Amino acid sequence: xxxxxxxxxxxxxxxxxxxxxxxxxxxxxxxxxxxxxxxxxxxxxxxxxxxxxxxxxxxxxxxxxxxxxxxxxxxxxxxxxxxxxxxxxxxxxxxxxxxxxxxxxxxxxxxxxxxxxxxxxxxxxxxxxxxxxxxxxxxxxxxxxxxxxxxxxxxxxxxxxxxxxxxxxxxxxxxxxxxxxxxxxxxxxxxxxxxxxxxxxxxxxxxxxxxxxxxxxxxxxxxxxxxxxxxxxxxxxxxxxxxxxxxxxxxxxxxxxxxxxxxxxxxxxxxxxxxxxxxxxxxxxxxxxxxxxxxxxxxxxxxxxxxxxxxxxxxxxxxxxxxxxxx
Amino acid sequence: xxxxxxxxxxxxxxxxxxxxxxxxxxxxxxxxxxxxxxxxxxxxxxxxxxxxxxxxxxxxxxxxxxxxxxxxxxxxxxxxxxxxxxxxxxxxxxxxxxxxxxxxxxxxxxxxxxxxxxxxxxxxxxxxxxxxxxxxxxxxxxxxxxxxxxxxxxxxxxxxxxxxxxxxxxxxxxxxxxxxxxxxxxxxxxxxxxxxxxxxxxxxxxxxxxxxxxxxxxxxxxxxxxxxxxxxxxxxxxxxxxxxxxxxxxxxxxxxxxxxxxxxxxxxxxxxxxxxxxx
Numbered sequence: 001x002x003x004x005x006x007x008x009x010x011x012x013x014x015x016x017x018x019x020x021x022x023x024x025x026x027x028x029x030x031x032x033x034x035x036x037x038x039x040x041x042x043x044x045x046x047x048x049x050x051x052x053x054x055x056x057x058x059x060x061x062x063x064x065x066x067x068x069x070x071x072x073x074x075x076x077x078x079x080x081x082x083x084x085x086x087x088x089x090x091x092x093x094x095x096x097x098x099x100x101x102x103x104x105x106x107x108x109x110x111x112x113x114x115x116x117x118x119x120x121x122x123x124x125x126x127x128x129x130x131x132x133x134x135x136x137x138x139x140x141x142x143x144x145x146x147x148x149x150x151x152x153x154x155x156x157x158x159x160x161x162x163x164x165x166x167x168x169x170x171x172x173x174x175x176x177x178x179x180x181x182x183x184x185x186x187x188x189x190x191x192x193x194x195x196x197x198x199x200x201x202x203x204x205x206x207x208x209x210x211x212x213x214x215x216x217x218x219x220x221x222x223x224x225x226x227x228x229x230x231x232x233x234x235x236x237x238x239x240x241x242x243x244x245x246x247x248x249x250x251x252x253x254x255x256x257x258x259x260x261x262x263x264x265x266x267x268x269x270x271x272x273x274x275x276x277x278x279x280x281x282x283x284x285x286x287x288x289x290x291x292x293x294x295x296x297x298x299x300x301x302x303x304x305x306x307x308x309x310x311x312x313x314x315x316x317x318x319x320x321x322x323x324x325x326x327x
Numbered sequence: 328x329x330x331x332x333x334x335x336x337x338x339x340x341x342x343x344x345x346x347x348x349x350x351x352x353x354x355x356x357x358x359x360x361x362x363x364x365x366x367x368x369x370x371x372x373x374x375x376x377x378x379x380x381x382x383x384x385x386x387x388x389x390x391x392x393x394x395x396x397x398x399x400x401x402x403x404x405x406x407x408x409x410x411x412x413x414x415x416x417x418x419x420x421x422x423x424x425x426x427x428x429x430x431x432x433x434x435x436x437x438x439x440x441x442x443x444x445x446x447x448x449x450x451x452x453x454x455x456x457x458x459x460x461x462x463x464x465x466x467x468x469x470x471x472x473x474x475x476x477x478x479x480x481x482x483x484x485x486x487x488x489x490x491x492x493x494x495x496x497x498x499x500x501x502x503x504x505x506x507x508x509x510x511x512x513x514x515x516x517x518x519x520x521x522x523x524x525x526x527x528x529x530x531x532x533x534x535x536x537x538x539x540x541x542x543x544x545x546x547x548x549x550x551x552x553x554x555x556x557x558x559x560x561x562x563x564x565x566x567x568x569x570x571x572x573x574x575x576x577x578x579x580x581x582x583x584x585x586x587x588x589x590x591x592x593x594x595x596x597x598x599x600x601x602x603x604x605x606x
Contacts, residue, residue, distance in 0.1 A: 027505035028421045034413035035422060035431045038479060041472055042434050045445055048452040103348025111345055122597060124352050129593045130359060131533020133560050134586050137567045137578065138359045141366075187355045194352070218330060218338035241440065248442025250536040251564065275444050275536070282448075282540050298448045302441070309437045 045302060053296025055289055064296060070261040070277075077293035079300065081263050085178060085271035086301070089253060090246040092182025092267070097189045098239055104190070105197035106223060121198060128191035136255030139184045140176075144256055147183075148175030152268055155179075171266035176258040179267040184252050189242035196238035200231040200319060237315030244309040248301060250275035274301045360586070367583020370576045375584075380546050380562055383571045389581055391548045395463065395556040396532070399542060402467025402552075403531050407474035408524050414475075415482025415520075420508055432483065439476040446472050447537035455541060463556035466542025473534055474527040481523025485516040522600045529592040533585055535560035559585055 056064055056077060067078015104124060108117050152173030160170035171177075204227050212226045228235065258270025259280050274297045285291040330338075374388045381387025414431065422428035446469055454465040489512050497507035513520070543555040544565060563581045566574035 021503070024503045024505050027508070028417075031413045031417035031421050032427070034410045035417040035427060037410055038414055038431050038435050038438060038475065041449075041475070042438050042441075044453070045441070045449045048449050049445065052448070052452050099344075100348040100351055103345040104352055106341075107345040107349040111342055112349075120349065120353070122594075123356055124349075126590060126593065127352065127356055129529060129589055130356075131535070131560065131585060131589060133533060133535045133563055134359065134363060134582055137563065137582055138362050140567060141575075142358075142362050187352075190352055216330070218334050220338040220341035221334070223341065244440050248440075248444065250442065250444040251560075254564075255567070275442060278444055278448065279536055279539055282451075283543070295448055295452070298445050302445045305440075305442055305445075306437060309440050312440075313433060313436055 046299075046306075049295055049299035049302055053292055053299045055292035056296035059289060060293075064293070065300070068263055070272075072290060075287065075289050077290070079274070079293075079297055081261050082272045082274045082277045082297060083300070084263060085257065086247055086273040086275070088178050088267070088271070089182040089185055089257070089273060090243055092179065093185035093189055093246040094239065094243060096183060096186030097193055097242055100186075101190050101193035101197055101238070101242075102228075102235070104194040105201050108194075108198050109201040110219060110223075121195070124194055125191050127187065132188065132249060132251040135184055135188055135252035139180065139252060139256040143184065144175035144180050146175075147180050148173050152179075155268070167265045168267050171264070171268035173268065174270070176256055176270050177266075177268045178257065178271045181253050181257040181271075181273070182267070184256055185246045185249055188249060188252060189245050192245055193238045193242045196241065196316070197231075197235055200234040201227055204230050231319065233315045234319035237312045237319065240308050240312035240315065244305050244312060247308065248275055248305050250279050254279045274298075360590075363579070363583050363586050366579040367586075370580035371583065372580075375577075375580055379548050380557060380577070381573065382546070383569070384573060386573055387577070389559065389562060389577060389584075391545065391557040392559045392562045392581065393584075394548075394550070395542065395545070395558040396560070398550075398552065399463055399467045399470055399538070399556065399558060400528060400532055402464070403470030403474050404524065404528060405471075406468065407471035407527070408478050410471075411475045411478025411524075411527075412482050412520060415479045416486065416508060418479065418483040419486035420512065421504070431479075435476045435479045439480060442536075443473055443534055444536035444539075447540050450537065451540040461541065461543040461555040463542050463552035463554070466538050466556060466558065467552070469537035469541045470531040470534060473531050473537060474524075477527040477530060478520075478523050481526070482516075482520050485519030485523070486512055488519070489515045519600070522596050525592060525596045529589045529596070532592075533560060533589055535564055539564075 060067065060077060064077065064079055065083065066080055067076070068080045069076045069078050070081060071077075108121055112120060152175065155169040156171070156173060159168075160166050162169075208226055208230060209222055212222045217225070253273050254276040257273055257276050259272055259276060260270035261272055262269075264271065278294050278298055278301075282291070282294050285294055372388075374386070376388060376390055376393070378386075378388030379391045380389060414435075418428045418432050418435075422431075450465050450469040450472070454468060455461055458465075493511055493515060494507055497511045498504075502510070538558055538561050542558055542561070544561045545555045545557040547557075549556060559581050563578045563585070566578035566581075569575070
């Protein structure tokens with residue numbers, strides 16, 4: 001019996017195995033090559049940006065990052081203003097988006113009637129589906145005039161006169177500027193942070209919350225002392241994810257930031273960002289050094305977002321493992 | 328036992344804030360959609376689909392832009408989707424537990440969120456500079472690179488959801504691994520993979536930044552993929568930033584159609600996916 005089984009496999013199986021093995025190998029190699037391609041693109045982006053920007057880095061050295069002049073006529077390029085504008089608008093975006101996103105996540109996991117949770121979370125996620133150029137156009141034609149007419153005069157009169165923070169909020173109420181851009185960016189990153197927050201909030205093990213309830217906690221105390229501490233690293237990961245998005249957002253910011261290469265303390269003044277400068281000027285760059293400077297800006301943007309997104313991903317991996325263990 | 332007032336107030340305040348935050352989020356959505364609808368519906372005319380983009384001060388349509396966008400999106404899907412499905416298959420099946428798969432899975436998420444303008448610059452350096460001119464091919468390639476990580480992620484996730492019993496059943500029948508993947512796993516995960524591709528289409532349809540330096544724009548009708556190609560997002564960008572009223576109207580019309588397309592695609596894909604899950 002045993003012998004017949006052995007001869008059966010030896011006689012007929014190898015031929016099946018052989019033809020299968022060749023095709024199997026080909027299929028395996030094809031999928032592996034596709035996987036390599038993902039790495040190749042990411043590496044290609046980094047290398048081509050570094051290569052394209054080498055002329056600017058060689059010419060200006062560290063002054064490319066610290067220099068405040070962006071003078072096309074004199075071929076002097078210092079990227080301090082766009083870097084500052086990128087960081088400042090992203091900071092404003094996070095100041096708005098983080099509390100709002102956590103509020104939305106809390107609302108969706110604890111407060112909203114069950115039937116409304118699906119539709120509301122889809123609606124919030126649709127904010128991420130709207131193309132950024134639509135945000136930009138709406139920002140330019142609708143939101144910037146609204147800011148200029150209703151919000152910025154009020155800021156001028158009330159916060160602009162205060163000590164310390166006054167200079168941030170004084171300036172001509174023209175609607176186009178860092179504050180407007182920051183708010184639009186904030187709206188755009190809300191869905192990214194909110195969806196991660198909602199996911200991890202609802203993954204908190206029920207016994208933890210139940211013990212807090214048993215100890216007599218209010219709902220706020222459950223959030224602030226159980227849910228948030230338990231999900232802290234994921235929430236920080238989500239914030240970094242939102243930051244990565246905000247830093248690299250191009251079209252929306254290009255419309256409402258004003259493309260000005262002057263530095264100003266006031267948030268109401270036009271400024272520039274790395275992505276907006278590239279979008280506005282790249283097709284007009286007529287000299288090698290000019291084009292190289294813009295590509296060098298792209299390199300800086302890529303490196304910074306790469307680091308921020310890596311941190312985000314590492315933090316989110318950790319919570320996934322944690323949640324995986326507790327289940 | 329009554330809860331002290333201070334704790335009760337904190338509780339009520341926190342929940343009022345959460346409700347307000349949600350309303351805050353929804354207000355922006357309504358505001359943006361309402362503006363697009365109001366301005367866009369007023370600008371909708373049949374000439375939009377009959378005439379080309381006009382010079383300043385004249386009236387016209389967006390026919391060449393719609394055509395160019397459709398062609399480049401199709402090109403993006405034709406290049407990006409097969410590679411994405413293959414890479415996703417490696418991550419979930421053939422390379423599962425390998426170090427390469429872990430690294431690619433990690434890096435794919437970074438590519439997914441990387442600034443799309445950088446992809447535009449990359450394709451500019453790679454294709455436009457080498458060829459010496461802007462082209463629809465370059466635009467399609469840039470869109471493919473944006474679509475790729477989306478398809479990789481959804482393919483990987485949907486293949487992982489296929490129960491291991493189905494793989495084991497296939498192996499028990501003596502099928503080689505590639506046939507198990509192709510004939511069993513792809514069939515089981517088909518609708519989820521398609522969902523991913525369609526969501527990717529919704530995403531690349533509105534991408535502007537990667538097209539600025541690759542396809543550029545073209546005021547005239549052109550079906551030549553080897554030259555600059557008109558497309559809806561870049562036309563919206565140029566026309567909205569211009570000082571001409573006629574161009575603003577066309578930009579709103581384009582914005583309305585683009586938004587309607589993207590949102591309808593998103594919502595119907597979600598509904599279909601949910602229906603599939605219920606079955």
